[in-house]
Amino acid sequence: MNAYWDQKACEVPPACVIQPRNVWELAQAVKILRREFDLRSERAKKSDESVGPILAVRGGGHSPVAGASSIKGGVLIDLSLFNEVIPAEDGKSVAIGAGCKWMHVSKPLEEKGLAVAGGRNSAVGVGGLTLGGGLSFFSPRYGFVCSNIIEYEIVLADGSITTASATINSELWRALKGGSNNFGIVTRLTARSFPSTSIxxxxxxxxxxxxxxxxxxxxxxxxxxxxxxxxxxxxxxxxxxxxxxxxxxxxxxxxxxxxxxxxxxxxxxxxxxxxxxxxxxxxxxxxxxxxxxxxxxxxxxxxxxxxxxxxxxxxxxxxxxxxxxxxxxxxxxxxxxxxxxxxxxxxxxxxxxxxxxxxxxxxxxxxxxxxxxxxxxxxxxxxxxxxxxxxxxxxxxxxxxxxxxxxxxxxxxxxxxxxxxxxxxxxxxxxxxxxxEGYGDENLQFLREVSKEVDPEGMFQKGCVGGFKLGL
Ligand SMILES: Cc1cc2nc3c(=O)[nH]c(=O)nc-3n(C[C@H](O)[C@H](O)[C@H](O)COP(=O)(O)OP(=O)(O)OC[C@H]3O[C@@H](n4cnc5c(N)ncnc54)[C@H](O)[C@@H]3O)c2cc1C
Known part of the structure; x- marks a missing residue:
């Protein structure tokens, strides 16, 4: 509970914390939560009430909004065991576990004379920063952090594990570049890397x-x-x-x-x-x-x-x-x-x-x-x-x-x-x-359509608390 940057978030106690060790464990957890979400949705329909949130997702825990990655009385999925950093042999990309903080990424890359367009603060999480856009020291050269992610591995609302890239699920790939936690739980991001020495x-x-x-x-x-x-x-x-x-x-x-x-x-x-x-x-x-x-x-x-x-x-x-x-x-x-x-x-x-x-x-x-x-x-x-x-x-x-x-x-x-x-x-x-709303009508419409496609029942809209929702 002390893993949050904001003290207010440390004071939002979940009923339980899940720390999946791999994508299959996470997929299993999402399937169980999905069953609960479906049951509650059924009940809510009968009683004309809204479905209460049941889960929250925490990456690096640096959101300053208490409740963005914390949940009172619900299930907190903590991604900190998704901590691998695997640079490709050719030095052109690196696979990063979504629970990493930027210090976990920069250090091993530095040893190889490489860097990625990433966060400027070593303690901030890769997951939240990248899914929200991401401003980097390298933005004037390479753009937003999200615009340098070649591939995402993600667990969707039905518990399926999928990838999104320019060639596979390309709409979801684009939606994840600023769409935050509205589509599923990202477990791995593959970022472009480039040669870099000291700065x-x-x-x-x-x-x-x-x-x-x-x-x-x-x-x-x-x-x-x-x-x-x-x-x-x-x-x-x-x-x-x-x-x-x-x-x-x-x-x-x-x-x-x-x-x-x-x-x-x-x-x-x-x-x-x-x-x-x-x-x-x-x-x-x-x-x-x-x-x-x-x-x-x-x-x-x-x-x-x-x-x-x-x-x-x-x-x-x-x-x-x-x-x-x-x-x-x-x-x-x-x-x-x-x-x-x-x-x-x-x-x-x-x-x-x-x-x-x-x-x-x-x-x-x-x-x-x-x-x-x-x-x-x-x-x-x-x-x-x-x-x-x-x-x-x-x-x-x-x-x-x-x-x-x-x-x-x-x-x-x-x-x-x-x-x-x-x-x-x-x-x-x-x-x-x-x-x-600031993304413009067309982009918001696009994000809503992708959300309906990958999560038709809206588990990440209604069941996953925190962050900013698409207003579906
Ligand atoms: C001290 C400080 C310095 C900062 N510096 C920068 C900076 O240099 N550049 C910049 O662009 N921003 C910066 N930020 C803002 C930062 O991008 C956000 O605070 C971001 O939300 C942090 O991400 P996190 O994973 O640590 O946070 P969390 O609180 O864990 O997550 C934030 C949101 O993202 C969701 N989320 C996280 N991981 C996943 C995932 N894998 N799948 C689905 N949803 C996920 C969570 O559910 C939550 O809603 C900074 C913030 C702080 C506090």
Whole structure:
């Protein structure tokens, strides 16, 4: 029960936990649960009630929504024994057990001089991140993590074991690239791998009075990333910068941290890679920098250390266009909320606004996905997210309310200015958000059709609690 990142999820007690050792054991468990689901569906039909959820699926346990991979009084299927990582002989792909965390993947690949487009935080699970989309240090080169999965092994609602790839069950293959836990339980993912050595990576730490300059640097760097702009070049090894603005209630202080990554190490270890050296980030006054050449795993560990488990957590997100005035308005919303946090003296609260680029171009790299970002223009977008943690359960409602209000204020501003976007990154959504609506009508319809095809009775819609459902 302590395997969750969010303390709230640790407090949702299941009636039993199943840890299947292989796909056949899992298939057997699903068949048993299916019988129970059918019985309850029959009963529900007679009594005109809805079928209650009976199972939840846990990958790496890093969802910040309590109940996404936990279930009160039901059956929790924990995938942590699906932990194999098998690189192909030719170095071009790797089979990854769906219970792995990204550290289990990066380390053995690193020994072979390989990497995959995967998570940026070593402790996060492969399953949830990949099924929700997946933003990687390698996204500017290869696109979303999900767009680099050649094949899935999955147990469907009737307990059958099947594979989905470009040639077998190709619709299910595409649906799994952002469709989350709506189609079955994925047991193995085969990802494309590529040669990779060490990377240049780290954080710059700055005082809060640099915030406005950070916003400018972020805005101009993201604009520079549009490859179609004449006269501008873009280095695909430069990962999307993460600009994080934090308020720590306990200490009463604010700080800014910027994560910069270049996935090819510079020829001269002592110098910043050209794309970052020529960016406005290099000119910002900072009190500390950890940017250096390091292994991919150490870069991912650095992310993990900054986000330890054991605290109450909330995420919420929205997407805006890379417009300077809108980014300033987003920052104002973040800053205004600090007054409310101070007023309520929420114990040990950390309130963080994270900005990261999302280029529609990334969505066109790799395999097609249903995220709904590949059509339309090349205009760069920014994923705005709040990552919030605090100490006491009695503050849950208040913190979640502050976070929701902040997102709603940003959405209202962006909509007024025509700077909003419908996409909401599923893996950063709060429980009240509806990410599938942001995929667009056509993609949502496609996902619903695939769900009806592989799970006509809707066990993963009604019987499997948690995550975001397709609204069937
Ligand atoms: C500290 C931190 C850092 C993060 N960094 C990144 C990042 O760099 N890039 C990024 O894109 N996202 C990132 N995220 C978001 C992350 O992608 C989500 O939190 C994701 O849900 C984590 O997946 P998990 O398997 O660990 O979580 P879980 O809580 O186990 O699962 C999340 C959801 O996926 C479902 N699920 C998981 N595995 C399976 C499976 N095999 N079959 C069917 N359904 C499954 C679960 O039922 C649940 O609904 C980060 C999150 C945190 C907390």
């Amino acid at each position: 240049w990576s780290g954080f710059l730490y700055l005082p809060p009075w640099q915030s406005s300059k950070v916003l400018s640097a972020f805005h101009s760097f993201v604009n520079r990333s549009i490859t179609s702009t004449p006269g501008q070049t873009h280095d695909e090894h430069a990962a999307g910068p993460l600009a994080c603005f934090t308020y720590l209630q306990q200490l009463g202080i604010q700080a800014v941290a910027i994560n910069l990554v270049h996935t090819a190490p510079p020829a001269n270890d002592k110098r910043w890679p050209g794309c970052w050296r020529t960016s406005a980030f290099s000119k910002l006054w900072r009190f500390w920098s950890t940017c250096d050449v390091k292994s991919l795993t150490s870069a991912m560990d650095e992310m993990s250390v900054l986000n330890p488990p054991g605290r109450r957590q909330e995420f919420a997100t929205t997407t805006v266009k890379n417009d300077k005035v809108t980014l300033e308005a987003v920052h104002n919303v973040y800053r205004d909320a600090i007054a409310t946090i101070k007023q309520h003296r929420i114990k040990n609260m950390s309130w963080t606004l994270v900005l990261q680029p999302l280029l529609p171009e990334w969505a066109r790299k790799g395999d097609a996905n249903p995220l709904g970002l590949d059509s339309g223009g090349d205009e760069p977008l920014v994923i705005v997210s709040f990552t919030v943690n605090w100490a006491r359960s009695e503050d849950d409602e208040l913190v979640q309310g502050i976070t929701r209000t902040a997102i709603e204020k940003i959405d209202a501003f962006a909509e007024r200015k025509g700077m909003g976007h419908r996409y909401r990154y599923l893996n950063y959504c709060a429980g009240w958000q509806k990410p599938f």
